[in-house]
Amino acid sequence: MQLFGDLNAFIHNKQPAQTLLLMLNGLTSVCLLEELLGVNGTVLTEALTHKKIIAKGEELVSPLNLEQASSARDALSKAVYGRTFTWLVNKINASLAYKDESLKNSSVIGLLDIYGFEVFQHNSFEQFCINYCNEKLQQLFIELTLKSEQEEYEAEGITWEPVQYFNNKIICDLVEEKFKGIISILDEECLRPGDASDFTFLEKLENTLGGHPHFVTHKLADGKTRKVMGRDEFRLLHYAGEVNYNVNGFLDKNNDLLFRNLKEAMCMSENKILTQCFDRDELSDKKRPDTAATQFKASLAKLMEILMSKEPSYVRCIKPNDSKQAGRFDEVLIRHQVKYLGLMENLRVRRAGFAYRRRYEIFLQRYKSLCPETWPNWNGKLSDGVSTLVKHLGYKPEEYKLGRSKIFIRFPKTLFATEDALETRKHGLATKLQAGWKGYSQKTKYQKLRSSAVAIQAWWRGILARRKAQRRRQAANTIRRFIKGFIYRHKERCPENEYFLDYVRYSFLMNLRKNLPKNVLDKNWPAPPAALVEASELLRKMCMQNMVWSYCKKISSEWKHQMEQKMIASEIFKDKKDNYPQSVPKLFVGTRLNGEDINPKAVQALGTEKMKYAVPVTKYDRKGYKPRSRQLLLTANSAIIVEEGKLKQCIDYAALKDISVSSLSDGLFVLHVSSEDNKQKGDVVLQCDHVIETLTKIAICADKINSININQGSIKYTVGRGKEGIIDFTPGSELLVAKAKNGHLSVTAPRLNSR
The missing domain is CATH 1.10.10 (Arc Repressor Mutant, subunit A)
Structure with a gap:
């Protein structure tokens, strides 16, 4: 957590990457650099524009020209970047270190991830360092491989035979040898006074290494090689192949010198991370700092020491294609990787010795079935068993060696022949094993089934016998209880019944x-x-x-409404009017007149009142009883009699006293209107073909369910003020309505016997 806290503080105080970018571009002021680096602006300006030299104990300060100041700026940028990166790596290593003292001596697995040789179209100082590292790793790998082979042979008491392989020590010496190596010549050219350049470095390489078999330049090459090499390139013949390096930028990339006054300025920084990256102890060191190549060489030497003290295991990764497609192998790309990863050299070293080695017990356990003397078990010494086995297989003396605990087989074809013999032998062994196992398993299975069947039979018979006895006892007890209960069935409840x-x-x-x-x-x-x-x-x-x-x-809402109307009709007319039974199976409709049957003027005259029911009726005059065709409209507040487009009479439900109807099967009914209402002319005599439905609708709308009178013989009604009229009802064979001689309205209606 301290690591991320410090790093976050550094980033919060303006990122170091931003600082480096500003320094490299030269687009920042001293004030901004002062804030980013935590250094006094005056001190920083002095350090970037002047150089401090200590000669014979005296300090001399000399100004820098534009080119020297740019180099000082670049050196400071590289130093800040490199040291902060090193600081971050050290922090990560410290956070991953063991905190428990008891685990310090535990085994640790380390990973060294390196791609291998880099061979581009243009190779520079970076590729030179990487390929030099690969040369050293290849040298280490060859040494460790030969060393492990030799140690194993000595441990097993087998005579060591020298292995022919390509020793790349000559290439490593070409790069790192003191005073004559490429790195030494590069450092010398970087540090010498005068006008040193990349081309003077190349000329010095040609003068010093001109006769080396693994070094070629354009000047030293033959005519054919000069066609593929530039004048600013030199070629090294690595163990994996030839690589051309362009010398442009070698001196600048290698010459990473930081002036003393710049170090002093960075040691005065108030930034917590930079104060850890620039130690004040460096100021007392008067040695000239190492160049980048020398630092890389020293780091690589330390890495070699660490690897030599460990037991390395190697994993070689091959990229099958550049398009990241499954199942596709680019032969040219794979061949290139195999070449530059040094796999062929490694394979030659391995194949130069014995191709196969196994401990006696493993070898004997695998191949003992090939010899009758060792099959199925060998009870003597393991070495004697292996010797007997290989003699039976016909191994020649030059094909194998017997060590103290292992057998060594030189040629792969010898082992392949043994494997083929084992594969052939497996079929016969498998047949014998299958036969023996099938017989044993079937016999064991039969014995288990037989004993299980006997046990199940005994157990099941006992259960059946116990169940049968229990059922008999229960049946007897039940019969006794029934008989006793039947005897005491007429008594009070008791245990007996x-x-x-x-x-x-x-x-x-x-x-x-x-x-x-x-x-x-x-x-x-x-x-x-x-x-x-x-x-x-x-x-x-x-x-x-x-x-x-x-x-x-x-019941649906429509059917419920229908039933409610039918219930009201039943309450009013059941057993009271002759034609009621014929109306029961007929459903009441919402209206008997459609919109086109009613004159639009009459509908317009209704205004906002909504019509609930309409039916055609016949109205009889009060004096002469002349029948007239009319329409009866029911609204929420009144019953209206309409003649074509005229509203002839509007009867408010409040003024409607009651309704009279006969008990016969005629359709005549009288609406009795209150005489106190001056607007009304008297009671209204109407005839309708659907009298049950119409009167039920009127009773519901006017809330006059209990005001419908069913009369027998005659009905009295009011003709006008103080005058009465009488309607006489008599049974007959057919319906007749006419004015009688006595001045009454005579109605003859057939009597139905459906009641």
Whole structure:
């Protein structure tokens, strides 16, 4: 957590990458650099524009020209970047270190990740360092491989035979040898006074290394090689292949010198991370700092020391193609990687010795079936068993060696022949093993099945016998209880009859469950025993209520409204009017007149009142009883008689006293209107073909359900003020309505026998 806290503080105080970018571009002021680096602006300006030299104990300060100041700036940028990166790596290593003292001596696995040789179209100082590192790793790998081979041979008592391989020590010496190596010449050219350049460095390489077999330049090459090399390039013949390096930039990239006054300025920084990166102890060191190549060489030497003290294991990774596609192998790309990873050299070293080696017990365990003397088991010494086995297989003396604990086989073809013999032998062994195992498994299975069958039979027979005895006891006890209960069935509940009574009740309830009524009209109900009469009645009511509730729940709103009207009609006319039974199966309609049957003027005259029902009627005059065709419209507040487009009479429901109708099957009815209403002319005599439906609608709209009078013989009604009229009803064969000689309205209606 301290690591990330310090790093976050550094980033918060203006990122170091931003500082380096500003310094390199030269686009910042001293004030901004002062803030970013935490250094006094005056001190920083002095350090970037002047050079401090200590000669014979005296300090001399000389100004820098533009080129020297730019180099000082670049050196400071590189130093800040490199040292902060080193600081970050050290912090990460410290955070990953063991905190527990008891784990310090534990085994540790380290990973060294390196791509291998870099061979580009243009190779510079970076590729030179990377390929030099690969040369050293290849040298280490060859040494460790040969060393492990030699140690194993010595441990097993086998004579060591020299292995021919390409020793790349000559290439490593070419690069790193003191005074004559490329790195030494590069450092010398970087540090010498005068006008040193990349081309003077190349000329010095040609003068010093001109006759080396692994070094070639354009000047030293033959005519054919000069065609593919530039004048600013030199070629090294690495173990993996030839690589051309361009010398442009070698001196600048290698010459990473930081002046003393710049170090002093950075040691005065207030930034916590920079103060850890620039140690004040460096100021007392008067040695000239190492160049980049020398530092890389020293780091590589330390890495070699670490690797030599460990037991390395190698994992070589091959990239099959550049397009990241599965199942595709680019042969040219793979061949290039195999070459520059040094796999062929490694393979030659391995194949120069013995191709196969195994401990005696492993070798004997795998191949003992190939010799009758060692199969199935060898009871003597392991070395004697292996010797007997290889003699039986016909190994020649030059094909193998026997060590103290291992057998060494030189040629792969010898091992392949042994493997082929084992594969052939496996079929016969498999057949014998299968036969033996099948016989053993089937015999074992049969014995288990037989013993299991005997055990199951004994157990099952016991269960059947116990169940049979238990059923007999239960049956006998039940019969006794039934007989005793039947004897005491008429007495109060007691231990002697409670089982019988409970069974009778249970039987009734089970019978009732199977024979419940299917609908509300089904009146069947099983006869209950004496003890369940009251309970049976309660259950019958509950069942009926449930069926009624279920039936009502299924009724739609339209059908419910229809039923309500039918119930009101039944309440008014049932057993009172002759033609009521014929109206029961006929559904009441919403209206008997459609919109086109009513004159639009009449509808317009209604205004905002909504029409609820309309039916054609015949109106009889009060004096002469002349029939006139009219329409009866019912609204929420009144009953209106319409003649074509005129509203002839509007009867408010409040002024409607009651309604009279005969008990015969005629359609005549009288609307009795209150005489106190001066607007009304008297009672209204109407005839309708749907008298039951019409009167039910009027009773609902006017809330006059109890105001409908069903008369027999005659009906009196008011003709005008103080005058009365009489309507006489007589049964007959057909319906006749006419004025009688006595001045009454005579109605003859057929009497129906459907009641």
